[in-house]
Each structure stands twice: as structure tokens, then as C-alpha cells.
Amino acid sequence: MPDQVRHDEWELALAAFREAQAAVQAVEAATAGRSAAEEEAWLPRHDAACVAMDEALAGTLAAPAPNLPAFAAKLELLFAHAVEPGAVEDEYAEAVLADSRRLLLR
Structure with a gap:
């Protein structure tokens, strides 16, 4: 199991x-x-x-991550707490997060 x-x-x-x-x-x-x-x-x-x-x-x-919602939560945590500000352009980080949220709706 x-x-x-x-x-x-x-x-x-x-x-x-x-x-x-x-x-x-x-x-x-x-x-x-x-x-x-x-x-x-x-x-x-x-x-x-x-x-x-x-x-x-x-x-x-x-x-x-056992499923897509958990993976999306992991991405949210990664960008909110583990990626240094400025290490990734804000628009790129938001695009990745928007993709994960959009894909969750499928």
C-alpha cells in the first residue's frame, strides 16, 4: 500500500x-x-x-505529493517560503502557480 x-x-x-x-x-x-x-x-x-x-x-x-492538489500546494509553499525574493521573476512564478491552479480545475 x-x-x-x-x-x-x-x-x-x-x-x-x-x-x-x-x-x-x-x-x-x-x-x-x-x-x-x-x-x-x-x-x-x-x-x-x-x-x-x-x-x-x-x-x-x-x-x-500524492496527487495534483498536493503538488499544487507544494508549489505554493515553494514559491512563498523557499525561493529567495528576486531569484525568479515574479511573473514567471505567478505563471507557474496559475498553471497549477488551472490544471487542478480539469
Whole structure:
């Protein structure tokens, strides 16, 4: 039952990423509008949350996408979090993402 294993691997990896992403967002929400000193006190937690999110992203991108929607989600994550700004022209990245969204509708 290899397909089920891959699907489970993908789902677990994506859930781990979403959880790590939520942790980063929680720290950012907690420090929004705070003084620089208060934000600085949160930096170790923010840094740790960002490292955890990066590690979870790597696991998600490495997990086999079990179907086209998962592959489209992987592309979205790749361009949103793993490709350095300016490394790919914005219009090219958007064209690839638009293709994946369009193909999902077939």
C-alpha cells in the first residue's frame, strides 16, 4: 500500500508545517505593536519558531505529493517560503502557480 504511505507522509508533513507556521504567526501577533525592547525579548522564541518552520517546510517539500492538489500546494509553499525574493521573476512564478491552479480545475 505504498500510495497510502505517501499520502500519510504528505499529510503529516503538511500538518507539521502548518503547526510550525502558526507558532511563528502567534509570536508575531504577540509582539505586534510592542516596543522594540519587548520585541527583542521575544526574539529567541521567534528565531526558534522560524527554525522549526524552516525544518518543517523542508520536510513538506521533500515528502512525495500524492496527487495534483498536493503538488499544487507544494508549489505554493515553494514559491512563498523557499525561493529567495528576486531569484525568479515574479511573473514567471505567478505563471507557474496559475498553471497549477488551472490544471487542478480539469
